Amino acid sequence: MNAPTLIPRNSGKGCDRPVLQERGQREVFCGLTGIVWLHRKIQDAFFLVVGSRTCAHLIQSAAGVMIFAEPRFATAIIEERDLAGRADLHDELDAVVGRLLERRPDIKLLFLVGSCPSEVIKLDLGRAASRLDSKLRERVRVLAYSGSGIETTFTQGEDACLAALVPELPVATAAAPRLLVAGTLADVVEDRFKALFEAMGVSVAFFPPRRSGELPAVGPDTRFLLAQPFLTDTARALEERGAIHISAPFPFGEEGTTGWLRAAAQLFGVSLSTFESVTASARGRARTGIARHRAALEGKRIFFFPDSQLEVPLARFLSRELGMIPVEVGTPYLHRRHLAEDLNLLSDDVLVSEGQNVERQLDRCREAKPDLVVCGLGLANPLEAEGMATKWSIELVFSPVHGYEHAGDLAELFARPLGRRDRLRV
Numbered sequence: 001m002n003a004p005t006l007i008p009r010n011s012g013k014g015c016d017r018p019v020l021q022e023r024g025q026r027e028v029f030c031g032l033t034g035i036v037w038l039h040r041k042i043q044d045a046f047f048l049v050v051g052s053r054t055c056a057h058l059i060q061s062a063a064g065v066m067i068f069a070e071p072r073f074a075t076a077i078i079e080e081r082d083l084a085g086r087a088d089l090h091d092e093l094d095a096v097v098g099r100l101l102e103r104r105p106d107i108k109l110l111f112l113v114g115s116c117p118s119e120v121i122k123l124d125l126g127r128a129a130s131r132l133d134s135k136l137r138e139r140v141r142v143l144a145y146s147g148s149g150i151e152t153t154f155t156q157g158e159d160a161c162l163a164a165l166v167p168e169l170p171v172a173t174a175a176a177p178r179l180l181v182a183g184t185l186a187d188v189v190e191d192r193f194k195a196l197f198e199a200m201g202v203s204v205a206f207f208p209p210r211r212s213g214e215l216p217a218v219g220p221d222t223r224f225l226l227a228q229p230f231l232t233d234t235a236r237a238l239e240e241r242g243a244i245h246i247s248a249p250f251p252f253g254e255e256g257t258t259g260w261l262r263a264a265a266q267l268f269g270v271s272l273s274t275f276e277s278v279t280a281s282a283r284g285r286a287r288t289g290i291a292r293h294r295a296a297l298e299g300k301r302i303f304f305f306p307d308s309q310l311e312v313p314l315a316r317f318l319s320r321e322l323g324m325i326p327v328e329v330g331t332p333y334l335h336r337r338h339l340a341e342d343l344n345l346l347s348d349d350v351l352v353s354e355g356q357n358v359e360r361q362l363d364r365c366r367e368a369k370p371d372l373v374v375c376g377l378g379l380a381n382p383l384e385a386e387g388m389a390t391k392w393s394i395e396l397v398f399s400p401v402h403g404y405e406h407a408g409d410l411a412e413l414f415a416r417p418l419g420r421r422d423r424l425r426v
C-alpha cells in the first residue's frame with residue numbers, strides 16, 4: 001500500500017448551487033431521538049436525559065419498552081420545585097447518578113443529555129459532567145451533550161454526542177489505522193465495510209465504537225470518511241484534532257457506496273484493478289437488489305420535507321439509480337462541502353431548499369402533487385388524509401440502509417408506501 005495522497009477538496013458545482021433558504025415554523029423531532037440508535041451501538045454506555053416527563057415519554061415510545069434487557073437510557077425528571085429554584089439540581093443529579101451507578105456496574109460511559117427544560121433553566125450539564133467525571137473517573141467516564149429540540153433537528157443528537165466524545169479519542173500512534181469512518185452504522189454494515197477495506201489492504205477504525213474502551217485514535221495522519229451527512233460538529237472536532245475529511249458521496253445505493261469506498265481507496269493508493277476485484281460481486285448484488293424495485297419507482301415524483309438531513313444523498317440515489325423524479329429536496333441544514341459530491345450528482349432542475357417554513361412548503365407540496373412525500377411523523381398523517389403517500393424519514397435512520405448489501409432494502413423502503421397505496425385503491 002502506498003502513502004496517502006491528498007485529493008483536492010471538492011469545488012464542483014455542488015458548492016455554489018442555488019438553494020432556497022426558508023425560515024419559519026418547523027415540524028421536526030428533537031435530538032433525544034438519537035439515543036435510540038446510539039445506545040444500541042455503544043454497548044456499555046448509558047444515556048441519562050435531564051428533562052421533563054415529555055422527554056421521558058418521547059424517548060420511551062421511540063425506543064420501545066425493553067422487556068428482556070436492562071435499559072441503557074433513562075430520564076431524570078426536572079420537577080416543578082426544581083423549576084421554581086427550590087432545589088439544588090446539581091445535588092439531586094449527583095444523587096441520581098450515584099444510585100444509577102450502584103445498580104449498574106456494567107456502565108462504563110455515562111452521557112448526561114440536556115433537553116429543552118434543562119436548557120431553559122440554564123442547567124450547566126457540562127460543568128456537572130466534568131465534576132462527576134473527575135470524581136468517578138476510575139469507575140466511569142461522564143460526558144454531556146444537548147439533545148434539546150430548540151432550533152435543532154433529530155439527527156443532531158448523534159452529532160452532539162459524537163462531538164462530545166471526540167476530545168476523549170486517544171492520540172494516534174504510527175500503528176493506528178489511518179482511515180476512520182465517523183457515524184453510527186449498524187454492526188452488520190460496519191463489518192461489511194471493514195471486510196471490503198481490509199480486502200483492499202486498508203485498515204480502518206469506526207467511530208463510535210461498540211465499547212467505550214475501544215475509542216479509535218486520531219491525529220494529523222488520520223483521514224476520515226463520514227458515514228452520515230449530519231455530522232457537522234463531529235467533523236469539525238475531528239479536524240481540530242488534525243484529521244482530514246475525505247470528500248465523497250454518501251454510501252447509499254451502488255453508486256454512492258462505490259464513490260465512498262473509491263475516495264478512500266484512491267487516497268490510500270489502492271490500484272483500480274484491486275478495487276474492482278474486491279467490490280465487483282457486492283456491486284452486482286446491489287444492482288440486482290435495486291433493480292427489483294425499479295418498476296415500482298421509476299418515473300414517480302418525490303418530495304422531501306426537511307427532517308433527517310439524509311435528504312440530498314437519498315434524492316441522488318433515488319433519481320440516478322431508480323429513475324425517480326425529485327420535485328423538492330428539503331433539508332434542515334445543508335453542509336455544502338460535506339454534500340458537494342451528492343449535490344454534483346443531483347440534476348440542476350431539482351429544487352433544493354434549506355430550513356423550513358412549513359406552511360409555504362405544504363403549499364408547494366400540494367401544488368406539485370407528488371407520488372410520494374418523505375417527511376416527519378407530524379406531517380405524515382395529515383398528508384395521508386389528504387390522499388398523499390408518505391414515508392417517515394425517521395425510519396431511514398433506524399434501518400440499516402448503507403452499503404451494497406442494503407441498497408435493495410433502501411429502495412424497498414420507498415417502494416413499500418406506493419405499493420400499500422395501490423393495494424388500498426383496489
Ligand code: SF4
Pocket residue numbers: 029030031032051052054055056058114115116117147148149150
Ligand atoms: S428535549 Fe424538548 S423537544 Fe425533546 S422531548 Fe424534551 S421537551 Fe420535547
